[in-house]
Amino acid sequence: MFSTGCWTVGSKTPGMTSAPDLNTMFLPCRGAQFSRPHFVRSFTRSLVWSSAQVFEWPAWDSAHRTGVPRVMGLWTRWGNRIPADLVIDCCGRRSASPRWLEGIGTRLAVNHYQSCDLSYFARHYRLKPGTRFPSTTFPDVNLTPYGIFLAMGQDNGTFCLAGGVSKTDPYRTALRDGTKFERVMAGLPNIAPRLEAGTPITDVQLMAGIANRRRSLLDGNDPVVEGYMLLGDASLYTNATFGQGVALGFWQAQAFAHRADMIGRDNSQLVCELEIWTNQTLGPRYAQQVQRDEAMVQSLRAGIAGAPMNNPNDEMSALMALRAQGDKEAAAAFHRIDNMLTDPSEEFANADLNRRIKEFLRDVPEGSAGPGPLPRATFEALLRD
Numbered sequence: 600m601f602s603t604g605c606w607t608v609g610s611k612t613p614g615m616t617s618a619p620d621l622n623t624m625f626l627p628c629r630g631a632q633f634s635r636p637h638f639v640r641s642f643t644r645s646l647v648w649s650s651a652q653v654f655e656w657p658a659w660d661s662a663h664r665t666g667v668p669r670v671m672g673l674w675t676r677w678g679n680r681i682p683a684d685l686v687i688d689c690c691g692r693r694s695a696s697p698r699w700l701e702g703i704g705t706r707l708a709v710n711h712y713q714s715c716d717l718s719y720f721a722r723h724y725r726l727k728p729g730t731r732f733p734s735t736t737f738p739d740v741n742l743t744p745y746g747i748f749l750a751m752g753q754d755n756g757t758f759c760l761a762g763g764v765s766k767t768d769p770y771r772t773a774l775r776d777g778t779k780f781e782r783v784m785a786g787l788p789n790i791a792p793r794l795e796a797g798t799p800i801t802d803v804q805l806m807a808g809i810a811n812r813r814r815s816l817l818d819g820n821d822p823v824v825e826g827y828m829l830l831g832d833a834s835l836y837t838n839a840t841f842g843q844g845v846a847l848g849f850w851q852a853q854a855f856a857h858r859a860d861m862i863g864r865d866n867s868q869l870v871c872e873l874e875i876w877t878n879q880t881l882g883p884r885y886a887q888q889v890q891r892d893e894a895m896v897q898s899l900r901a902g903i904a905g906a907p908m909n910n911p912n913d914e915m916s917a918l919m920a921l922r923a924q925g926d927k928e929a930a931a932a933f934h935r936i937d938n939m940l941t942d943p944s945e946e947f948a949n950a951d952l953n954r955r956i957k958e959f960l961r962d963v964p965e966g967s968a969g970p971g972p973l974p975r976a977t978f979e980a981l982l983r984d
Contacts, residue, residue, distance in 0.1 A: 668703040670826035684863030686827045694833035705823045709815035713889050715838040716896045718771045719806040721761035724797030732758050741787040743971035744902030750793035760784050765899040766807055773982040775803050782981040786973050809838045811889050817874035825867050837888045846939055847881055908971045910963045914947055917956045
């Protein structure tokens, strides 16, 4: 897109551009990147939104033919009207798309939202002289009925100890205390050796308000608007369970870039193609995320009250367990899925791997797997004063 001459106008002064009085619709903006004839609409979280008002002029003939509003540019807070062939909403998860679309007489075709009810915590460390982190391929993990605990290798001799508990856990805020945080980490067998290898370089940081969301402009086979599209987190974002959110955004951006020659030439088909691609390629991963997160939230809540760990009872859990047991083929399959090189269904189509997964699940006893590596009562005791 930038090779076509996109440039930034967000820092320019009022009155720098003036569009003719076109028969168009304009969306409000404060900063944008655009070119003639192509236009890229890109916001960052630091921008402050102007009012929800949308100026509307009689639509062009193409809007009458399609029966949906046609966005033709942006209206800035200074009153400038900027015509554009396409407005791309990269506003992230706080995209104002529902309000904007309502203002021009349409709506999102899909607006699915799932709150994940999780509270994350993390602290970064630098390796001590003479020590090294054993692997950056996949985090060291300890799972408990009430929480997930991770040790993740990073760049330049640093690593991170992190995890998540239910937002309803009364002990979650105690993890902000560095001393108590390290008491818990020292009590986890897979995490303790990493704790001993480093020196903290940050405080414990907490994050909540996590969710999964999918927005779409495609109603059946028809777009609900022309000249406007959603990209990245404005279109789809996920909880960090699978660690794939950024990759999903880049993957979608790549799919859009491959269709950039359609901008201004067939915007309606461009929206249709990108939304269909998103549904077919990212949709299954989003659905898996939603399913896994719902089960995880319920499990963590039960763990607060003392419920035990559950044994693996699905194919992905079995694949992870086989990897932990040293099964190299299972490990390779898991990492291909984790890095989005293949889909789980493709890996499970391997007859030999599928057989071992079924044998594993057949031999795993149903029900409780015990209190986990750090029983709840011990966890609570470590976090008390």
